[in-house]
Amino acid sequence: xxxxxxxxxxxxxxxxxxxxxxxxxxxxxxxxxxxxxxxxxxxxxxxxxxxxxxxxxxxxxxxxxxxxxxxxxxxxxxxxxxxxxxxxxxxxxxxxxxxxxxxxxxxxxxxxx
Numbered sequence: 001x002x003x004x005x006x007x008x009x010x011x012x013x014x015x016x017x018x019x020x021x022x023x024x025x026x027x028x029x030x031x032x033x034x035x036x037x038x039x040x041x042x043x044x045x046x047x048x049x050x051x052x053x054x055x056x057x058x059x060x061x062x063x064x065x066x067x068x069x070x071x072x073x074x075x076x077x078x079x080x081x082x083x084x085x086x087x088x089x090x091x092x093x094x095x096x097x098x099x100x101x102x103x104x105x106x107x108x109x110x111x112x113x
Contacts, residue, residue, distance in 0.1 A: 001026070002024050002025060002026040002028065002029055002032065002097065003024065003025045003026070003104075004022050004023070004024050004034075004095050004096060004097075004104055005022070005023045005024075005104055005105075006020060006021070006022050006093060006094060006095050006104055006105065006106050006107040007020070007021050007023070007107055008020040008021045008107055009092075009093060009106075009107030009108045009109045009110075010108075010109070010110070011110045011111075011112065012085055012109075012110075012111060013111070013112070013113050014085060014086060014087060014111055014112075014113055015084055015085065016085050016111070017081070017082060017083045017084075017085065018082050018085065018109060019079055019080065019081045019082070020036070020079065020080040020082070020093055020095075020107060020109070021077055021078070021079055022034065022036070022077065022078040022079070022080075022095030023076060023077050024076040024077065024078070025076065026076070029073060029076040030053065030073035031053060032053070032097050033050060033051065033052045033053060033097065033098055034050065034051055034071060034078045034095060034096075034097060034098075035047055035048075035049065035050035035051070035095065035096055035097070035098050036048040036049045036050075036069060036078075036080045036093060036094070036095055037093070037094045037095070037096060038089075038091035038092065038093045038094070038109075039091055039092050039094070039106075040088075040090060040091040040092075043091075045094070046060065047060060047098075048060050048063055048067065048080070048093070049063065049067055049069040049080060050069070050098060051069045051070065051071050051078065055070075055071070057069045057070075062088075063082075063089075066082065066083055066084045066085070067080060067081065067082050067083075068080070068081040069081075078095055080093070080095075082109075085109075085111045086111060087111045087112060088111075089109060089111050090109060090110050090111050090112070091108075091109060092106040092107070092108050092109075093106055093107050093108075093109055094106040094107075
């Protein structure tokens with residue numbers, strides 16, 4: 001089973017940038033489609049971006065043009081580059097394999113002036 005650990009969150013001002021990382025263990029990391037999710041207080045978890053084994057990415061409409069998902073299979077790591085951050089991006093961010101029901105600790109992203 002692949003273990004995924006998120007990092008890179010923090011507090012930034014509106015318009016700022018962050019890069020989240022998702023480090024995976026196991027030698028079959030490259031065989032999975034991976035995804036970033038987020039959950040804001042009082043809201044349901046939502047899919048933010050996904051990236052297939054072939055590198056094809058899909059995004060939530062509200063983050064298109066601002067977020068970029070990428071993966072480095074040699075390093076067993078997935079990234080989420082976020083620019084022009086908005087207060088509504090504030091949430092706990094998680095990485096996971098779509099369909100898997102176990103979650104890591106996540107990393108908190110807070111956008112505030």
